[in-house]
């Protein structure tokens with residue numbers, strides 16, 4: 001009996017060993033041909049840690065395709081393939097906000113009214129929102145529409161086929177997505193003292209050990225892959241702030257996000273907000289993230305200083321919300337008085353930010369949308385990222401200008417309606 005087990009065990013080991021060799025041999029076949037087919041891709045791989053550790057093409061893409069005519073049989077690896085060897089990073093990633101990128105994109109009504117190329121095709125919204133492990137249903141939908149790539153979000157920060165750690169540690173790895181219209185964190189960071197110091201350090205003008213926080217230092221500390229902040233993107237919060245006027249203004253914003261109906265009752269969109277973790281839902285959840293951030297600032301600043309700087313950001317949300325709510329109410333009144341008609345694709349006769357520029361033809365609502373999505377965000381994003389110019393000239397100042405424009409446009413619309421009566 002004992003002999004049998006020894007024999008069995010030995011055979012098993014031989015089998016595993018042989019399959020290892022077979023696998024390495026298979027990898028050589030892939031590389032042999034791909035040196036001619038995609039030479040620089042192979043060079044990339046050769047410079048990677050994967051190459052040093054015999055993680056060859058076949059490990060990630062399978063071995064069904066081995067000839068020029070069978071490339072359609074190559075498998076595109078999703079995050080689960082990476083998880084087989086990098087479970088820790090995978091688990092951290094799935095607990096963070098990035099894991100909701102694809103889901104929150106698809107939860108918006110606008111997404112399904114726009115060209116597929118810009119969504120599933122990855123040329124617009126879908127280009128940055130290819131973040132998060134996709135469900136079987138989400139993958140099926142992609143395949144059915146003929147989109148076979150973009151199955152993996154790990155290569156968004158350490159790009160294939162170098163899969164480099166150094167690349168992901170550089171703030172430029174975040175740049176492609178965290179820039180532009182509604183979240184110019186790269187631009188704000190790059191020209192802030194934090195970013196300038198980082199660049200001078202890289203150029204050798206500041207000592208190697210000079211203190212200069214990167215995006216990663218503040219948002220993915222100690223090598224974690226879990227990212228989350230207190231206010232989040234939308235800058236709204238449940239429970240509402242204690243200040244009465246502020247709570248009222250945030251309620252108005254939540255109505256324009258369609259999370260509350262015009263009467264203030266929760267809608268089905270509240271479930272989306274909850275399931276994609278769009279805002280922190282309890283005071284504790286919010287405080288946990290705020291405390292984590294202060295602990296990071298404290299590595300270089302005093303706690304009093306850091307706390308004060310972040311509170312200025314909170315206060316700028318409050319002040320921006322005052323302007324925002326006033327503008328929303330002006331447009332909501334136009335709906336109420338029948339001066340702006342409810343578009344067929346709207347649920348309520350009320351401005352709806354989640355239709356972006358496809359607002360049903362009312363220009364005033366486009367101005368309102370821009371005030372929310374572009375200027376309000378910049379006002380507090382600029383403060384949180386220590387960038388005075390973004391906070392004022394690209395944030396607060398155009399907010400006041402947009403409010404003026406909304407007032408003027410509303411006057412005009414009311415005037416026109418009176419004449420037509």
Ligand code: HEC
Pocket residue numbers: 026027029030031033034037057058059061062063064065066067068069071072074075
């Ligand atoms: C005899 C040559 C040859 C061998 C061997 C070979 N490939 Fe390919 N492979 C190709 C060609 C040709 C293409 C198509 C390139 C194109 O579309 O321009 C391709 C495409 C691919 C693609 C991209 C498929 C897509 O949908 O874009 C992957 C991934 C791939 N090969 C992986 C592998 C792996 C893994 C192996 C080894 C198990 C392998 N290849 C072996 C020639 C080869």
Ligand code: HEC
Pocket residue numbers: 030031034038041042045050055056057058059060061076077148149150151152155160161163
């Ligand atoms: C560690 C895993 C891993 C290894 C090893 C690997 N790949 Fe890939 N490869 C990926 C990922 C991830 C993608 C992107 C998948 C997607 O977007 O759906 C990809 C995509 C591709 C593509 C299609 C996209 C493009 O840019 O053209 C080709 C071709 C390809 N790999 C070839 C190879 C070859 C050849 C090798 C070996 C030299 C190799 N891969 C090794 C993970 C790997």
Ligand code: HEC
Pocket residue numbers: 049050053055059060077081082083084085086152154155158163164165166
């Ligand atoms: C079969 C196991 C295996 C698979 C599958 C695998 N890796 Fe790796 N990976 C490794 C090994 C081994 C190393 C080297 C570890 C070391 O040197 O500490 C590594 C290193 C890395 C590194 C660090 C590189 C550096 O510069 O230090 C990254 C990033 C990485 N892998 C990402 C990925 C991604 C993304 C995928 C999926 C597309 C993937 N890996 C799939 C085994 C694997």
Ligand code: HEC
Pocket residue numbers: 100104105108110111124125126127128129176177178179180182183232233234276277278279356
């Ligand atoms: C340039 C890359 C990029 C494009 C293009 C893009 N997004 Fe985003 N999106 C992001 C980033 C980055 C965030 C997180 C920003 C933040 O927290 O400040 C985000 C946040 C979001 C959120 C909020 C998620 C949350 O939890 O707060 C939604 C919803 C969203 N985007 C939908 C869309 C839609 C719909 C489109 C296209 C009309 C789009 N995005 C286009 C990068 C992009």
Ligand code: HEC
Pocket residue numbers: 079082083086089090093098153154155156157158165168169216220222223224225
């Ligand atoms: C938002 C950007 C980002 C994404 C997306 C991302 N990573 Fe990373 N990854 C990083 C950063 C930053 C580091 C360097 C951490 C550090 O400084 O130790 C890193 C490091 C790694 C390492 C090297 C760990 C070590 O200490 O050697 C591995 C392995 C890795 N990531 C795997 C993955 C896998 C698997 C995924 C997908 C589930 C993934 N990463 C997605 C940013 C990212």
Ligand code: HEC
Pocket residue numbers: 097098099100101102104105127128129130131156157168171173174175176177178215216219220227228229230231232233276
């Ligand atoms: C491929 C595009 C992409 C890249 C690259 C990327 N992100 Fe993101 N990031 C997103 C998207 C999309 C979201 C919004 C996710 C959602 O819908 O919840 C986001 C959200 C965030 C958030 C907001 C968390 C919250 O609580 O709302 C932080 C912080 C963040 N990313 C940091 C980073 C850092 C740091 C890097 C670089 C190491 C990085 N991201 C790289 C697309 C990207």
Ligand code: HEC
Pocket residue numbers: 171174178183185186187189190194213214215216218219229230231232233290293310380381384385
């Ligand atoms: C010095 C630390 C620090 C650095 C460096 C930093 N951030 Fe932030 N970031 C913050 C703070 C603080 C907040 C606001 C947190 C809160 O909601 O209380 C924030 C918020 C965010 C958010 C959520 C929306 C917003 O802007 O309020 C995203 C996304 C983000 N940062 C991405 C980035 C990216 C990408 C970089 C690099 C280009 C970066 N951050 C650099 C501290 C930092």
Ligand code: HEC
Pocket residue numbers: 193194197211212213217218293294296297298299300301306309310386
């Ligand atoms: C790795 C070190 C480091 C971390 C972490 C860090 N800072 Fe800084 N910060 C600095 C340095 C150094 C300066 C430049 C100081 C100066 O202007 O003399 C600076 C400048 C600033 C400035 C601009 C001050 C001015 O005079 O213009 C603000 C605001 C700021 N930090 C806030 C924060 C906040 C808030 C956090 C946490 C979210 C934080 N910092 C995290 C190192 C850091």
